[in-house]
Amino acid sequence: MLKGVPILPRGGGTPHSLKLMKESPEKYRNYMFLVPGMFFLLLFTYLPIMWSTWLSFNRWNLLSPQPKWCGVENFLKLWNHDVFWLVMKNSFFFVTVSIFPTMFLALVFAILIDERVKGRVYYIYSLFYPTLIPMAAAAMLWVYIYSPNLGVLNIVLSKFGLPKLGWLGSSQTSIWALIIMTFWKNLGFFMLIYLAGLQNVNRELYEAAYIDGAGWWRRHLAITFPLVGPTSLFVLIVAIILTFRVFDQIHLMTEGGPGNSSNVIVYYIYENGFKFFDWGIASALTTILVVILLFLTLLIFGLFGKRITYTAD
Amino acid sequence: MEEKKYETVLKIFILQFAAIAVILPFVWLLSTALKSPGEVFTPTLKLIPDTFMWSNFLEIMDRAPFWLYMLNTIIVCVGILLIQLLLVIPAAYAFARLDFPGKDVIFLLFVIQIMLPLESIIIPNYLITKKLGLLNTRTGLILPFVASGFGTFMLRQTFKQVPNALEDAALIDGAGHLRFIWHVLIPLSRPTIVTFSMISIATHWNDYFWPLIITDMDRVRTLTIGLGMFVQQESGSDWTLLMAATLFVCAPIIAFFLATQKTFIKSFLTSGIKG
CATH class of the missing domain: 1.10.3720.10 (MetI-like)
Known part of the structure; x- marks a missing residue:
């Protein structure tokens, strides 16, 4: 095992004569605490990953009803398929375009709310409530808001004499419509996490900067933004997980269309598995997604890992 | 640390604007859930239904x-x-x-x-x-x-x-x-x-x-x-x-x-x- 390689900081550190852990030789009994959790972790996370990795090298679809080894055929098929590249483009577009503006505005609103004494709870809840609404319900609500003739958005647009938009029904706008709705849904959640992070910032720093004549924007740019770094890292990770697994709203609002213009990776996996019944291709896509997610994890922890683990302890 | 008057007003304005913008879709949901079908098929924006259709539920x-x-x-x-x-x-x-x-x-x-x-x-x-x-x-x-x-x-x-x-x-x-x-x-x-x-x-x-x-x-x-x-x-x-x-x-x-x-x-x- 990787003994002695401190992947994550160890607890305590100082030797401790009375500690329960010193009860060796029953040291191995400590595993008992992990067994139940490990069992389900292996059964529903790591076993599935191994299985789908194996399946991604098998042909298994309606024409070949038993899994049959086929090497990298599934990956080659995807590589040569335009829709796959469109889906990848859409996924990364969705992730980048929705994460950074949401994070930035969430932080700004957290700061503004943190500075208010009156009406705090009102502001928190009015921004936070969309997080609580099930995505399926939010999706239905927004299908209605976006509806071409009866939808409130197009009615407002035409009141101002502007042309109506196709929203979900047009390949130009469908992904934007989904991004706007997802922004509305996630903003309050990130805001709340930032608000928790702001509670750790030393208020005296602001006083000092104020006395030195720094304005509001300058104070936060120089103090708040760097000091909430660890929180931003946490928010970034949560945001990546949330947006890479986007499915519900796509299934209910656009079904990836029109013309795959809003198809993203998890929906594409679903389509291949449960609509085209091509389990081999769906497994290959799962492998690709897992590799992307693991790569992003390594990247994030490699770049900022020390900061998050040490400040969190 | 004192806030300038205009700063306070501006901040509250921004917060209120965001809060209302985020709440509006939900108000629209409430309002539509209580309307009668006829009221939905008009291109006017009406927030409060003529009669509250509790029977929808x-x-x-x-x-x-x-x-x-x-x-x-x-x-x-x-x-x-x-x-x-x-x-x-x-x-x-x-x-x-x-x-x-x-x-x-x-x-x-x-x-x-x-x-x-x-x-x-x-x-x-x-x-x-x-x-x-x-x-x-x-x-x-x-x-x-x-x-x-x-x-x-x-x-x-x-x-x-x-x-x-x-x-x-x-x-x-x-x-x-x-x-x-x-x-x-x-x-x-x-x-x-x-x-x-x-x-x-x-x-x-x-x-x-x-x-x-x-x-x-x-x-x-x-x-x-x-x-x-x-x-x-x-x-x-x-x-x-x-x-x-x-x-x-x-x-x-x-x-x-x-x-x-x-x-x-x-x-x-x-x-x-x-x-």
């Missing part, structure tokens, strides 16, 4: 078993949370305060799981659940979510902050692992446990993808998937009923959070979610 109950969906959702959410706590607390305890070979590697397995949500490995999970004969069962809706890397991580951070002196005191008083967890760690970590529980309930109340693929009968369906099926069945014909059903799906979770808002916000702001 009775109507949706006739068309789909929404109370059954709600019961199933409650069973699934509570089931997930209880088993999660049973698994997560001992695991977090072991990672925070015990030592054993391979600790770092095993902890890494739990942390990596945070990045690999069920949705990303849906295909093999479906195949495994099918092999276990759990399709169309509430057990099948519960079990895949019970090992929570996120919860383990959160609680481990909190358990680490409990001073060693308390552990010594408990040990001198003759407490074992379990007593120490039950009488010292859990009470001291209450805010984190409350926060985790609420996040867990909100997350699983909202699950859609998993119930979509493993259920195909009303008997075990949850609210979100029931709503999805209701939409297909009504094929978008009557927006008042669709919005009434949508409201019915959101209402319990929003009511739950409004009832517990003080605990929730306080716990959230003081618990381990600091990055």
